Amino acid sequence: MKKRFVIGNWKMYIASPSEAKKFALTLTRRARLFRGLEVWVAPPFTLLSLLQPTLKNTSVRLGAQTVSAHKAGAHTGDVSATMLKQTGASFVLVGHSDRRALGETDALIHEELLQTIQAGLTAVLCIGEREHDHNGSYFEVISSQLSSALSDFPRSATRKLMIAYEPVWAIGKTAQDAMNPGELQEMQIFIRKILVDILGRESARGVPVLYGGSIEPQNAHLLMQEGGVSGFLVGHASAEIESFIEILSACKK
Protein backbone atom coordinates (compact mmCIF):
# COMPACT_ATOMS: atom_id res chain seq x y z
CA MET A 1 0.00 0.00 0.00
CA LYS A 2 1.20 3.52 -0.81
CA LYS A 3 2.82 5.62 1.89
CA ARG A 4 1.02 8.55 3.44
CA PHE A 5 2.77 11.78 4.37
CA VAL A 6 1.93 14.57 6.78
CA ILE A 7 4.31 17.52 6.68
CA GLY A 8 4.14 20.32 9.23
CA ASN A 9 5.16 23.71 7.84
CA TRP A 10 5.82 25.77 10.94
CA LYS A 11 6.21 29.00 8.95
CA MET A 12 7.14 31.56 11.69
CA TYR A 13 4.65 30.18 14.22
CA ILE A 14 7.19 28.44 16.46
CA ALA A 15 10.23 30.58 17.13
CA SER A 16 11.57 29.76 20.56
CA PRO A 17 14.26 27.06 20.81
CA SER A 18 12.84 25.64 24.03
CA GLU A 19 9.30 25.46 22.65
CA ALA A 20 10.56 23.84 19.44
CA LYS A 21 12.56 21.24 21.34
CA LYS A 22 9.65 20.36 23.60
CA PHE A 23 7.38 20.04 20.55
CA ALA A 24 9.88 17.79 18.75
CA LEU A 25 10.35 15.52 21.77
CA THR A 26 6.62 15.05 22.21
CA LEU A 27 6.16 14.48 18.50
CA THR A 28 8.83 11.78 18.25
CA ARG A 29 7.34 9.98 21.22
CA ARG A 30 3.79 10.07 19.89
CA ALA A 31 4.55 9.68 16.17
CA ARG A 32 5.65 6.11 16.92
CA LEU A 33 1.98 5.25 17.25
CA PHE A 34 1.35 6.13 13.63
CA ARG A 35 3.07 3.35 11.75
CA GLY A 36 2.92 3.62 7.97
CA LEU A 37 2.63 7.39 8.18
CA GLU A 38 5.60 9.57 7.22
CA VAL A 39 5.74 12.52 9.63
CA TRP A 40 7.95 15.43 8.55
CA VAL A 41 8.46 18.91 9.99
CA ALA A 42 9.80 22.09 8.41
CA PRO A 43 10.82 24.62 11.09
CA PRO A 44 12.43 28.00 10.35
CA PHE A 45 16.15 27.94 9.38
CA THR A 46 17.20 29.06 12.86
CA LEU A 47 15.82 25.91 14.49
CA LEU A 48 17.16 23.27 12.09
CA SER A 49 20.53 22.57 13.72
CA LEU A 50 18.96 22.75 17.15
CA LEU A 51 16.35 20.11 16.32
CA GLN A 52 18.68 17.77 14.46
CA PRO A 53 19.93 15.88 17.56
CA THR A 54 16.36 15.50 18.85
CA LEU A 55 15.03 14.09 15.57
CA LYS A 56 18.08 12.03 14.60
CA ASN A 57 17.37 8.29 14.63
CA THR A 58 13.63 8.89 15.00
CA SER A 59 10.87 8.43 12.44
CA VAL A 60 10.33 12.19 12.11
CA ARG A 61 12.18 13.87 9.24
CA LEU A 62 13.50 17.42 9.35
CA GLY A 63 13.31 19.85 6.42
CA ALA A 64 13.54 23.50 5.43
CA GLN A 65 10.90 25.96 4.26
CA THR A 66 12.86 27.33 1.30
CA VAL A 67 16.31 27.25 -0.31
CA SER A 68 18.59 29.49 -2.33
CA ALA A 69 18.53 29.26 -6.12
CA HIS A 70 22.33 29.52 -5.99
CA LYS A 71 25.05 27.08 -5.08
CA ALA A 72 27.37 29.57 -3.32
CA GLY A 73 28.75 33.09 -3.57
CA ALA A 74 27.62 36.65 -2.92
CA HIS A 75 23.98 36.07 -1.97
CA THR A 76 23.37 37.88 1.31
CA GLY A 77 20.72 36.20 3.41
CA ASP A 78 20.45 33.10 1.23
CA VAL A 79 20.93 29.55 2.51
CA SER A 80 22.12 26.97 -0.02
CA ALA A 81 20.88 23.41 -0.36
CA THR A 82 24.28 22.09 0.76
CA MET A 83 24.15 24.28 3.86
CA LEU A 84 20.69 22.92 4.63
CA LYS A 85 21.92 19.38 4.25
CA GLN A 86 24.65 20.11 6.79
CA THR A 87 22.02 21.11 9.37
CA GLY A 88 20.40 17.68 9.09
CA ALA A 89 17.56 18.69 6.76
CA SER A 90 16.53 15.99 4.32
CA PHE A 91 13.82 17.84 2.39
CA VAL A 92 12.91 21.35 1.27
CA LEU A 93 9.61 23.08 0.50
CA VAL A 94 10.24 24.69 -2.88
CA GLY A 95 8.06 27.43 -4.35
CA HIS A 96 5.69 27.86 -1.42
CA SER A 97 2.99 30.45 -2.16
CA ASP A 98 4.24 32.58 0.77
CA ARG A 99 7.54 32.84 -1.17
CA ARG A 100 5.85 33.35 -4.53
CA ALA A 101 3.91 36.24 -2.94
CA LEU A 102 7.26 37.85 -2.10
CA GLY A 103 8.20 37.80 -5.77
CA GLU A 104 9.76 34.37 -6.38
CA THR A 105 9.22 33.62 -10.07
CA ASP A 106 8.74 30.32 -11.86
CA ALA A 107 12.29 30.66 -13.22
CA LEU A 108 13.75 31.11 -9.73
CA ILE A 109 11.72 28.20 -8.38
CA HIS A 110 13.05 26.02 -11.19
CA GLU A 111 16.61 26.82 -10.05
CA GLU A 112 15.74 26.17 -6.39
CA LEU A 113 14.35 22.80 -7.36
CA LEU A 114 17.51 21.84 -9.23
CA GLN A 115 19.73 22.97 -6.34
CA THR A 116 17.66 20.88 -3.95
CA ILE A 117 17.91 17.75 -6.08
CA GLN A 118 21.61 18.22 -6.82
CA ALA A 119 22.31 18.35 -3.08
CA GLY A 120 20.51 15.02 -2.69
CA LEU A 121 17.57 16.47 -0.74
CA THR A 122 13.91 15.68 -1.40
CA ALA A 123 12.03 18.55 -3.03
CA VAL A 124 8.42 19.21 -2.07
CA LEU A 125 7.34 21.40 -4.98
CA CYS A 126 4.48 23.67 -3.92
CA ILE A 127 1.98 24.81 -6.54
CA GLY A 128 -1.46 26.40 -6.37
CA GLU A 129 -3.71 28.96 -7.98
CA ARG A 130 -4.55 32.28 -6.36
CA GLU A 131 -8.20 32.21 -7.46
CA HIS A 132 -10.71 29.47 -8.05
CA ASP A 133 -12.54 30.99 -10.99
CA HIS A 134 -15.69 29.42 -12.37
CA ASN A 135 -14.43 28.92 -15.90
CA GLY A 136 -11.63 26.68 -14.65
CA SER A 137 -8.62 28.68 -15.80
CA TYR A 138 -6.89 27.62 -12.59
CA PHE A 139 -6.12 24.32 -14.30
CA GLU A 140 -3.91 26.25 -16.71
CA VAL A 141 -2.12 27.94 -13.80
CA ILE A 142 -1.32 24.54 -12.29
CA SER A 143 -0.18 23.10 -15.58
CA SER A 144 2.07 26.07 -16.24
CA GLN A 145 3.61 26.04 -12.73
CA LEU A 146 4.40 22.34 -13.08
CA SER A 147 5.83 22.61 -16.60
CA SER A 148 8.03 25.50 -15.70
CA ALA A 149 9.39 24.08 -12.43
CA LEU A 150 9.95 20.61 -13.87
CA SER A 151 11.46 21.46 -17.24
CA ASP A 152 14.72 19.46 -17.65
CA PHE A 153 14.01 17.68 -14.37
CA PRO A 154 16.27 14.61 -14.29
CA ARG A 155 14.07 11.54 -14.45
CA SER A 156 16.53 9.66 -12.28
CA ALA A 157 15.65 12.09 -9.44
CA THR A 158 11.87 11.61 -9.40
CA ARG A 159 12.23 9.43 -6.30
CA LYS A 160 13.19 12.65 -4.54
CA LEU A 161 10.21 14.66 -5.79
CA MET A 162 6.85 15.37 -4.18
CA ILE A 163 4.12 17.81 -5.19
CA ALA A 164 2.13 19.84 -2.64
CA TYR A 165 -0.99 21.33 -4.18
CA GLU A 166 -1.93 24.35 -2.07
CA PRO A 167 -4.63 26.60 -3.52
CA VAL A 168 -3.79 30.05 -2.18
CA TRP A 169 -7.46 30.95 -1.56
CA ALA A 170 -7.72 28.06 0.92
CA ILE A 171 -4.59 28.84 2.96
CA GLY A 172 -4.64 30.20 6.50
CA LYS A 173 -8.38 29.86 7.07
CA THR A 174 -10.51 27.26 8.84
CA ALA A 175 -11.56 23.69 8.03
CA GLN A 176 -14.79 24.85 6.33
CA ASP A 177 -12.80 26.97 3.88
CA ALA A 178 -10.57 24.14 2.62
CA MET A 179 -11.12 22.65 -0.81
CA ASN A 180 -13.89 20.07 -0.87
CA PRO A 181 -12.95 16.39 -1.39
CA GLY A 182 -14.63 16.12 -4.80
CA GLU A 183 -12.75 19.07 -6.24
CA LEU A 184 -9.52 17.85 -4.68
CA GLN A 185 -10.01 14.43 -6.26
CA GLU A 186 -10.47 16.07 -9.66
CA MET A 187 -7.42 18.29 -9.19
CA GLN A 188 -5.09 15.50 -8.09
CA ILE A 189 -6.09 13.47 -11.16
CA PHE A 190 -5.28 16.50 -13.31
CA ILE A 191 -1.89 16.98 -11.58
CA ARG A 192 -1.04 13.30 -12.12
CA LYS A 193 -1.89 13.59 -15.80
CA ILE A 194 0.38 16.62 -16.21
CA LEU A 195 3.18 14.79 -14.34
CA VAL A 196 2.87 11.89 -16.78
CA ASP A 197 3.07 14.33 -19.71
CA ILE A 198 6.21 15.97 -18.30
CA LEU A 199 8.07 13.08 -16.69
CA GLY A 200 6.71 10.02 -18.48
CA ARG A 201 4.43 7.37 -17.03
CA GLU A 202 7.14 5.33 -15.30
CA SER A 203 8.81 8.26 -13.52
CA ALA A 204 5.58 10.06 -12.64
CA ARG A 205 3.97 7.04 -11.05
CA GLY A 206 5.73 7.18 -7.70
CA VAL A 207 5.55 10.95 -7.16
CA PRO A 208 3.31 11.64 -4.15
CA VAL A 209 0.76 14.46 -4.48
CA LEU A 210 -0.20 16.19 -1.20
CA TYR A 211 -2.80 18.82 -0.39
CA GLY A 212 -2.37 21.92 1.79
CA GLY A 213 -4.78 24.70 2.74
CA SER A 214 -6.63 24.87 6.06
CA ILE A 215 -6.13 21.26 7.06
CA GLU A 216 -7.35 20.95 10.62
CA PRO A 217 -8.37 17.99 12.81
CA GLN A 218 -11.98 18.50 11.65
CA ASN A 219 -11.41 17.95 7.92
CA ALA A 220 -8.30 15.77 7.73
CA HIS A 221 -10.06 12.40 7.77
CA LEU A 222 -12.61 13.15 5.04
CA LEU A 223 -10.08 14.83 2.75
CA MET A 224 -7.72 11.89 3.19
CA GLN A 225 -10.45 9.33 2.54
CA GLU A 226 -12.07 11.06 -0.42
CA GLY A 227 -9.54 13.54 -1.81
CA GLY A 228 -7.31 10.96 -3.48
CA VAL A 229 -4.08 12.53 -2.21
CA SER A 230 -1.06 10.92 -0.53
CA GLY A 231 -1.11 13.28 2.43
CA PHE A 232 -1.05 16.86 3.62
CA LEU A 233 1.15 19.89 4.01
CA VAL A 234 -0.20 21.50 7.17
CA GLY A 235 0.36 25.12 8.21
CA HIS A 236 -1.18 26.69 11.31
CA ALA A 237 -2.55 23.43 12.73
CA SER A 238 0.95 21.87 12.63
CA ALA A 239 2.31 24.39 15.12
CA GLU A 240 0.06 23.22 17.93
CA ILE A 241 1.08 19.77 19.12
CA GLU A 242 -2.37 18.41 19.99
CA SER A 243 -3.99 19.47 16.73
CA PHE A 244 -1.05 18.10 14.74
CA ILE A 245 -1.34 14.75 16.55
CA GLU A 246 -5.09 14.70 15.86
CA ILE A 247 -4.37 15.24 12.16
CA LEU A 248 -1.84 12.38 12.19
CA SER A 249 -4.37 10.19 13.87
CA ALA A 250 -7.01 11.08 11.24
CA CYS A 251 -4.56 10.11 8.47
CA LYS A 252 -3.43 6.73 9.71
CA LYS A 253 -4.74 3.77 7.82
Ligand code: 13P
Ligand atom coordinates in the same frame (compact mmCIF):
# COMPACT_ATOMS: atom_id res chain seq x y z
P1 13P B 1 -2.61 26.49 6.57
O1 13P B 1 -2.70 25.05 6.95
O2 13P B 1 -2.37 27.41 7.70
O3 13P B 1 -3.77 26.89 5.71
O4 13P B 1 -1.31 26.65 5.66
C1 13P B 1 -1.15 25.84 4.56
C2 13P B 1 0.23 26.01 4.09
O5 13P B 1 0.58 27.03 3.54
C3 13P B 1 1.19 24.93 4.39
O6 13P B 1 2.35 25.07 3.65
